[in-house]
Amino acid sequence: MSKLPVLEVFGPTIQGEGMVTGQKTMFVRTAGCDYACSWCDSAFTWDGSAKDGIKQMTPEQIWQSLKEAGGSRFSHVTISGGNPALYPQMGDFVRLLHEERIDVALETQGSRWQDWFVEVDDLTLSPKPPSSNMTADFEKLDLIVARLIDAGRQAHVSQKIVVFDEADYDFAKQAAKRYPQLDTYLQTGNPDVETADDEKLRTDLLSRYEALIDRVMADEEMNDVRVLPQLHTLLWGNMRGV
Amino acid sequence: MSKLPVLEVFGPTIQGEGMVTGQKTMFVRTAGCDYACSWCDSAFTWDGSAKDGIKQMTPEQIWQSLKEAGGSRFSHVTISGGNPALYPQMGDFVRLLHEERIDVALETQGSRWQDWFVEVDDLTLSPKPPSSNMTADFEKLDLIVARLIDAGRQAHVSQKIVVFDEADYDFAKQAAKRYPQLDTYLQTGNPDVETADDEKLRTDLLSRYEALIDRVMADEEMNDVRVLPQLHTLLWGNMRGV
Numbered sequence: 217m218s219k220l221p222v223l224e225v226f227g228p229t230i231q232g233e234g235m236v237t238g239q240k241t242m243f244v245r246t247a248g249c250d251y252a253c254s255w256c257d258s259a260f261t262w263d264g265s266a267k268d269g270i271k272q273m274t275p276e277q278i279w280q281s282l283k284e285a286g287g288s289r290f291s292h293v294t295i296s297g298g299n300p301a302l303y304p305q306m307g308d309f310v311r312l313l314h315e316e317r318i319d320v321a322l323e324t325q326g327s328r329w330q331d332w333f334v335e336v337d338d339l340t341l342s343p344k345p346p347s348s349n350m351t352a353d354f355e356k357l358d359l360i361v362a363r364l365i366d367a368g369r370q371a372h373v374s375q376k377i378v379v380f381d382e383a384d385y386d387f388a389k390q391a392a393k394r395y396p397q398l399d400t401y402l403q404t405g406n407p408d409v410e411t412a413d414d415e416k417l418r419t420d421l422l423s424r425y426e427a428l429i430d431r432v433m434a435d436e437e438m439n440d441v442r443v444l445p446q447l448h449t450l451l452w453g454n455m456r457g458v
Numbered sequence: 459m460s461k462l463p464v465l466e467v468f469g470p471t472i473q474g475e476g477m478v479t480g481q482k483t484m485f486v487r488t489a490g491c492d493y494a495c496s497w498c499d500s501a502f503t504w505d506g507s508a509k510d511g512i513k514q515m516t517p518e519q520i521w522q523s524l525k526e527a528g529g530s531r532f533s534h535v536t537i538s539g540g541n542p543a544l545y546p547q548m549g550d551f552v553r554l555l556h557e558e559r560i561d562v563a564l565e566t567q568g569s570r571w572q573d574w575f576v577e578v579d580d581l582t583l584s585p586k587p588p589s590s591n592m593t594a595d596f597e598k599l600d601l602i603v604a605r606l607i608d609a610g611r612q613a614h615v616s617q618k619i620v621v622f623d624e625a626d627y628d629f630a631k632q633a634a635k636r637y638p639q640l641d642t643y644l645q646t647g648n649p650d651v652e653t654a655d656d657e658k659l660r661t662d663l664l665s666r667y668e669a670l671i672d673r674v675m676a677d678e679e680m681n682d683v684r685v686l687p688q689l690h691t692l693l694w695g696n697m698r699g700v
Contacts, residue, residue: 227675228675228681229671229675230671230675230685237479237684237686238643238684238686239684240674240675240680240681240682240683240684240685287678288678289675289676289677289681290681292681292682371613401480422660422693426693429471429693432482433469433470433472433482433531434531435531436529436530436531438482439470439482439532439533439534440533440534441481441482442472442478442479442480442481442482443472443480443482444479444480444689445689447687450692451664451667451668451671
């Protein structure tokens with residue numbers, strides 16, 4: 217089977233954000249991204265800094281690596297990146313995990329369609345707001361959402377928007393209105409993905425989280441949303457591999 | 459229509475715990491409980507301390523109270539207690555909310571069945587662990603879970619267990635095994651529901667949350683669970699009405 221470029225396999229730990237926040241899961245992080253978000257917390261997946269760490273692995277090899285790290289202590293795997301939706305061959309890995317009775321979550325910005333999207337148990341589409349310096353392709357996202365809805369996958373898909381500022385908030389509102397069929401999650405942005413001062417970061421993140429809550433609570437156009445922090449960042453700061 | 463004993467109507471705010479954590483919601487808190495958990499964070503609902511604040515309200519009056527507090531800024535209402543499942547007449551209120559196109563969440567320890575359980579959009583059953591000094595009635599809970607499953611409500615029901623110590627953890631494990639059809643949420647206990655030292659409480663809660671995560675991650679018999687903190691307590695300490 218075709219190989220996938222893998223940068224990290226770790227866990228079990230909790231999923232710290234989004235539609236299955238708190239879920240016990242393993243993580244597989246692929247290298248490569250078609251975006252370069254200004255505040256990306258995994259820029260090593262695309263900025264060249266970790267390119268010597270990329271392993272080209274078959275689905276079976278990734279599965280063995282998961283078993284080495286997690287033993288029998290998991291039943292859920294989260295595939296993240298980078299953008300794991302760059303790879304048509306990811307479907308083989310998703311199917312292998314299902315054969316092993318593992319549930320699969322995957323996060324992508326929604327810039328590319330892959331047929332295997334309909335096989336993912338917890339699919340997060342995270343269109344990137346203005347502060348990322350990227351431009352979300354809503355025509356492409358329309359197509360992706362329509363295909364997922366047509367395939368009856370509504371309960372298995374959500375959208376998640378990171379919010380740093382008022383422009384991001386407006387973007388989130390537009391996205392929530394555009395896809396009322398999907399559960400919408402707003403997430404506090406992490407303003408400093410480099411700092412090792414966990415205490416200061418935690419205080420800052422909770423303060424930003426409270427401000428985002430206040431903004432949403434006051435807004436009658438944003439009623440059916442969920443507002444969440446990144447739990448792993450509150451717990452462990454910017455540490456990798458947790 | 460029959461009246462309900464109401465102690466608090468507030469919001470909109472976020473749901474800080476459980477199956478719809480982060481959801482923008484209003485809260486209605488009923489008075490009265492058949493339990494008296496040692497660490498209850500809403501003991502005023504049953505210990506007599508707030509008995510002068512109880513209002514006997516019709517569903518229509520509660521709805522008006524919600525509109526006064528929340529205006530048009532909500533589409534979701536959470537009913538909590540006390541134990542709101544003490545009241546057969548609650549079904550009238552749930553139906554009124556649905557007529558107003560409001561989704562309804564409700565939390566109960568699962569000590570009593572009510573026919574209107576099958577109408578609740580997000581029903582949390584929270585059997586109480588040993589540290590509460592209560593004894594969960596699993597035969598009753600078996601009946602409740604079976605009826606909900608038979609009614610096809612699986613996606614609308616979860617169980618949530620508060621964990622303070624190892625005995626609670628064992629209890630949570632038994633509950634997770636007993637009801638594999640339900641999503642199981644483990645929640646960090648709040649060891650001091652009186653303190654006003656938010657900073658110390660926050661540090662303590664995150665430390666307990668991390669310890670609970672560590673415990674679950676190491677346990678191959680606890681794979682398909684979600685481990686969550688109380689977000690509102692991290693944000694606002696023991697403050698009421700948020």
